[in-house]
Amino acid sequence: MSTPHSLVSLPTAASRPALTSSARFLFSISCSSKRKKKASAKPKVITPAKPTRRDIPEDDFSLGIGGGASTLTALQPLTDEQDTLIEQKQKLELQLSQQKVTQKPSFNPSAQPTTDPLSWFTLAAYEPQIVMPEEEADPDADVDSTYDAPLVSDAASYELEDDEGENDTVEEKDDAASDAEFEWVEVNALSSDLREDSDDEDVDEEVEVLSADDSDIDEYDEAYLEADAALAHFEKEAKRKSVSVKRISLNGSLLSEDDTEDVSDNDEDEVAFISRKSGNRRHNMLDEYDEEDEKKQPKRGIPAVMRSFDKAKVYVKAGNGGNGVVAFRREKYVPFGGPSGGSGGRGGHVYVRSDPSLNSLLCFRKSVHFRAGRGSHGMGKSQDGAAGTDCIIDVPLGTVIREAGDGISGPGEVLLELTRPGQCELLLSGGRGGRGNTAFKTGRNKTPQLAENGEEGAEMWLELELKLVADVGIIGVPNAGKSTLLSVISAAQPAIGAYPFTTLLPNLGVVPIGFESTMVVADLPGLLEGAHLGIGLGHEFLRHTERCRVLVHMIDGMSQQPEQEYEAVRLELQLFNPLLSEKPYIVAFNKMDIPEAAERWPNFRDYLRQKGIEPICISAVTKAGVTDVVNKAYSLLQSLPSSSYEDDADKEGSGEFGIAEKIRRQRSAPIEEFEIIEDKASKTWQVQGAGLQRFTQMTNWEYFEALTRFQHVLTASGVNKALKERGVAEGDTVIVGQMEFVWHDTEDIMAADWKRGFRGSRDPAESELDFVEHGELDVISSVEPGTRIGGINSSTEGHNQMELES
Numbered sequence: 188m189s190t191p192h193s194l195v196s197l198p199t200a201a202s203r204p205a206l207t208s209s210a211r212f213l214f215s216i217s218c219s220s221k222r223k224k225k226a227s228a229k230p231k232v233i234t235p236a237k238p239t240r241r242d243i244p245e246d247d248f249s250l251g252i253g254g255g256a257s258t259l260t261a262l263q264p265l266t267d268e269q270d271t272l273i274e275q276k277q278k279l280e281l282q283l284s285q286q287k288v289t290q291k292p293s294f295n296p297s298a299q300p301t302t303d304p305l306s307w308f309t310l311a312a313y314e315p316q317i318v319m320p321e322e323e324a325d326p327d328a329d330v331d332s333t334y335d336a337p338l339v340s341d342a343a344s345y346e347l348e349d350d351e352g353e354n355d356t357v358e359e360k361d362d363a364a365s366d367a368e369f370e371w372v373e374v375n376a377l378s379s380d381l382r383e384d385s386d387d388e389d390v391d392e393e394v395e396v397l398s399a400d401d402s403d404i405d406e407y408d409e410a411y412l413e414a415d416a417a418l419a420h421f422e423k424e425a426k427r428k429s430v431s432v433k434r435i436s437l438n439g440s441l442l443s444e445d446d447t448e449d450v451s452d453n454d455e456d457e458v459a460f461i462s463r464k465s466g467n468r469r470h471n472m473l474d475e476y477d478e479e480d481e482k483k484q485p486k487r488g489i490p491a492v493m494r495s496f497d498k499a500k501v502y503v504k505a506g507n508g509g510n511g512v513v514a515f516r517r518e519k520y521v522p523f524g525g526p527s528g529g530s531g532g533r534g535g536h537v538y539v540r541s542d543p544s545l546n547s548l549l550c551f552r553k554s555v556h557f558r559a560g561r562g563s564h565g566m567g568k569s570q571d572g573a574a575g576t577d578c579i580i581d582v583p584l585g586t587v588i589r590e591a592g593d594g595i596s597g598p599g600e601v602l603l604e605l606t607r608p609g610q611c612e613l614l615l616s617g618g619r620g621g622r623g624n625t626a627f628k629t630g631r632n633k634t635p636q637l638a639e640n641g642e643e644g645a646e647m648w649l650e651l652e653l654k655l656v657a658d659v660g661i662i663g664v665p666n667a668g669k670s671t672l673l674s675v676i677s678a679a680q681p682a683i684g685a686y687p688f689t690t691l692l693p694n695l696g697v698v699p700i701g702f703e704s705t706m707v708v709a710d711l712p713g714l715l716e717g718a719h720l721g722i723g724l725g726h727e728f729l730r731h732t733e734r735c736r737v738l739v740h741m742i743d744g745m746s747q748q749p750e751q752e753y754e755a756v757r758l759e760l761q762l763f764n765p766l767l768s769e770k771p772y773i774v775a776f777n778k779m780d781i782p783e784a785a786e787r788w789p790n791f792r793d794y795l796r797q798k799g800i801e802p803i804c805i806s807a808v809t810k811a812g813v814t815d816v817v818n819k820a821y822s823l824l825q826s827l828p829s830s831s832y833e834d835d836a837d838k839e840g841s842g843e844f845g846i847a848e849k850i851r852r853q854r855s856a857p858i859e860e861f862e863i864i865e866d867k868a869s870k871t872w873q874v875q876g877a878g879l880q881r882f883t884q885m886t887n888w889e890y891f892e893a894l895t896r897f898q899h900v901l902t903a904s905g906v907n908k909a910l911k912e913r914g915v916a917e918g919d920t921v922i923v924g925q926m927e928f929v930w931h932d933t934e935d936i937m938a939a940d941w942k943r944g945f946r947g948s949r950d951p952a953e954s955e956l957d958f959v960e961h962g963e964l965d966v967i968s969s970v971e972p973g974t975r976i977g978g979i980n981s982s983t984e985g986h987n988q989m990e991l992e993s
């Protein structure tokens with residue numbers, strides 16, 4: 188056990204032969220954008236350098252870190268030839284280590300060293316797990332040959348080098364192999380940080396944990412300790428390189444309390460998909476927990492597909508307005524043609540539209556960013572720019588839109604709710620186009636030499652949530668026969684299985700009633716006691732019942748205590764949302780075709796009758812009693828007044844409470860409303876106000892007259908006065924919006940030589956505008972959002988030292 192182990196980084200898919208030959212644990216981390224061979228691959232976010240053997244102390248553990256390998260298929264079984272090859276390699280390695288030769292043999296001698304360094308990022312260190320190879324490739328054998336033990340190799344590891352071309356062939360070979368000697372476990376996690384940071388692609392971070400060994404199980408304890416120590420070291424290393432490390436065990440639960448916090452803060456980071464594959468078979472690991480594991484690791488992630496089924500986060504941006512231009516009419520025989528600069532077009536609006544043909548938000552997993560087009564710039568001959576193209580986001584019926592984070596309406600407040608088919612609402616309006624110089628023509632200034640920039644379009648992150656709109660929702664414990672009922676009353680074909688949680692996502696079906704009417708029925712995933720706390724599939728899907736007007740409560744006739752199950756589900760509904768338990772519902776006792784169920788029926792019926800409820804007994808399989816349920820549900824529906832949520836939604840989507848209106852109001856804030864923040868240490872004054880910010884942004888600083896106009900606005904809005912009252916002194920820095928200025932007490936700075944930096948500047952003597960007011964601002968630079976200037980956080984960023992002074 189004293190053999191030195193090393194942490195080797197493996198290029199891409201070469202990780203697989205590596206595993207079979209040397210590395211004991213393989214951490215393969217890849218990002219989907221790389222997989223798609225997009226230029227926007229993530230490495231820019233990723234800080235750490237490629238861990239080389241130099242970085243890792245000799246006493247480290249055998250860990251392989253590979254990047255790029257995507258979906259892992261079953262490992263190719265080792266042939267006898269390969270076995271002997273490995274043996275030879277191990278011998279060779281032993282010899283080499285005895286000779287203290289540092290260069291390790293390469294697995295693929297013909298391969299070229301990879302030039303592309305491993306682009307690994309958020310490093311998820313996973314609890315290693317031994318997976319024992321199965322004795323025979325017996326298709327019927329259970330997966331129980333799995334030991335939850337890490338293993339320690341006494342064979343040293345190889346650094347495998349391979350080039351991209353080689354990888355492809357390796358991958359193909361592996362794909363072809365179906366019979367696996369090794370089981371593998373794939374853990375696929377979605378990292379939201381990366382997703383948000385990334386510009387146009389969400390990033391799938393895939394962590395595959397592989398292990399394959401036939402080492403002695405007696406070594407379990409020692410091996411475990413060593414593996415644990417190695418992982419701790421691994422984490423330390425990563426921390427030193429400021430990579431975030433999360434330890435997640437293979438079943439998806441987090442290992443320690445602290446980590447739990449980390450991840451639950453950001454639930455996107457939870458493990459998204461867990462599956463285990465043995466040979467050709469794929470098992471859902473969710474089913475295979477024993478109780479102790481359950482207690483130790485109560486928190487578990489929800490598969491990514493399920494999470495994105497009804498929740499999504501998208502970025503929207505309205506188009507910027509086009510810029511106005513300065514132009515003059517020049518034509519033969521038309522002296523003094525006057526200004527003819529057109530205005531810019533407005534930016535495109537962002538709309539959301541409900542599309543009844545969509546039934547999930549899954550499409551927003553891949554497309555996250557929505558931007559409307561920008562307006563065209565104005566042109567000469569008084570031509571105005573065209574408006575930007577609008578952006579319409581199609582969402583399924585029943586989508587609720589909230590603003591993410593602290594925004595205009597505050598976190599969590601509903602901006603829009605789309606409940607009518609084809610309903611289209613304005614979400615963000617595009618920025619106003621900047622005015623051209625024609626617009627600034629006055630009696631005093633007939634040849635204005637200034638134009639405005641277009642207004643920037645608003646942008647925000649939105650949280651979309653889908654609440655299925657159905658007339659009737661079928662709820663009940665897992666395996667009660669909910670999906671079976673839906674399949675017999677409608678044309679829907681939900682998955683039906685004799686095991687709990689067959690249904691992971693809600694299914695919708697349309698039930699014809701007579702010749703004219705229909706009713707939409709939703710089959711929801713099974714509910715367990717504690718669902719409101721997240722047990723089972725948790726409350727993830729309970730929200731869909733909020734939009735169902737009538738509920739059908741399915742009772743599993745085969746359950747030992749149907750009464751208790753009934754009460755448990757009722758309680759869950761009440762705990763989740765008291766309004767849910769007030770919804771009208773029907774109780775259907777299923778599986779009456781089975782004699783045991785039929786025996787339990789009289790008791791159950793009497794129990795409910797005491798509560799004043801008349802249950803219906805049915806057999807979904809034989810369709811007995813099914814029409815009773817449909818008819819009763821329909822008559823209940825008819826007796827209800829038209830759904831109230833639609834009325835509420837109407838109020839929210841438009842008019843006074845509309846989001847577009849809120850943003851419009853915010854954006855048209857008067858320039859007189861501002862706040863001055865002083866930083867004495869750096870002699871900096873910051874003038875903050877939405878109106879001023881917008882005005883500054885729209886000012887085209889190229890033109891001298893724009894500057895004089897700005898000065899006038901500062902005077903008119905009272906900024907100059909307020910600054911003087913607060914004691915601004917010569918040479919102080921004043922920040923307004925994105926611009927930084929220097930304060931001067933006199934107007935001398937308007938000297939002609941200074942003005943040469945601007946277009947359209949004239950001699951002060953010629954100037955029609957006088958600067959009567961003392962106290963002028965002198966532009967020195969523009970500041971970009973987020974800069975910290977002398978302790979003040981400016982509203983803008985990055986510092987652009989563009990001194991305009993001589």
Ligand SMILES: Nc1nc2c(ncn2[C@@H]2O[C@H](COP(=O)(O)OP(=O)(O)OP(=O)(O)O)[C@@H](O)[C@H]2O)c(=O)[nH]1
Pocket residue numbers: 663664665666667668669670671672682683684685686687688689690691711712713714777778779780781805806807808809
């Ligand atoms: N004998 C009999 N079996 C039924 C009846 N209804 C459903 N089953 C069986 O019960 C099992 C579960 O049925 P599902 O419809 O998948 O149950 P579910 O309530 O949708 O279960 P989850 O989706 O896991 O929540 C299947 O094997 C069905 O064949 C019935 O009326 N009689």
Ligand SMILES: [Mg+2]
Pocket residue numbers: 669670671681682683689690710711712
């Ligand atoms: Mg089902």
